[in-house]
Amino acid sequence: MSNMPPPQDKIAPEDDNDTCPVCKSTRYLNPTLSFLINNCYHRLCSSCVSRRFTLGPAPCPYPNCTLILRKNKFRRQTFASLETEREVDVRRRVARVFNKRTENFVLGMEGEERDEAMRRRRDYEERIEKVVFALLKGGEEAQWAERELEEEARDESGIRENEERARIEGAKAKNRGEVEKLKSQLNRELAEAEVRLEGEEKAELKKGRVQVLVGSRDEGEAKRVWERERKRIVREFERKRAEKEWDVLEGFQEQSRWFVVRKEVEVSWLEAWRKEAATVGGGYEVGEYFQRGLWEAFSGLGVCVEEEKGE
């Protein structure tokens, strides 16, 4: 409990950043004056800190503050606002205990099971925010938050996960060869699947595979989980592709009533352009050249080649 930050109202007013509230030194008279803070976030100048705390722990000189402070716990402020400073410290402390990541919730799951896991993930994040908020508020709510922190630290599944992670790390260090073998096997499988895949899908699969490798205990589990995860990713992309292929015009094609442009017309001096990167790079086709030529030649005259020919 002694690490707990004080409630908001006991923090010093911040309207005067240049005067030490204890010895009244000011930056105006002493340009090298620097301020330090401790667990209670009460600002003291560095000479006050050495004068009061060099001989050992002593109480904070601020009225209403009951904390006993140690010299080695004084530090420079990182953020301009003490409120921000305090919130960042609280968040760091909470994040050390509430340390589950998204893949701890959803790895290897799909469909409804996955949705349910994502819901649990969101609940977890909400709980984190509540704990942070309560710690910042202080009083009874902070006591509740401390209990939440203790409970989460004790949480068996969290401990088990951390142990598993440690064991994987240990196994990796002990037997890198086996892990390398597994990796190259997965790489081979992936290479086979990749032949018919698009870039985005490839990237997604690679990401998924790395997650599986990091999160699995052994080769067998990695294979099983990866197989499910791979199928899920591929299915997802197939669904997206099917959506993309839906044609808004439902097969309707605009066609000229006046003439038919053949895709290939042999014109010797145009042949070089047909394949040139500078010509086709932007999506240009030589056929468009003919179409425009024909329009320019005949549209203004109201002449229709096919009709004229027919007569």
Ligand SMILES: [Zn+2]
């Ligand atoms: Zn001072």
Ligand SMILES: [Zn+2]
């Ligand atoms: Zn204090």
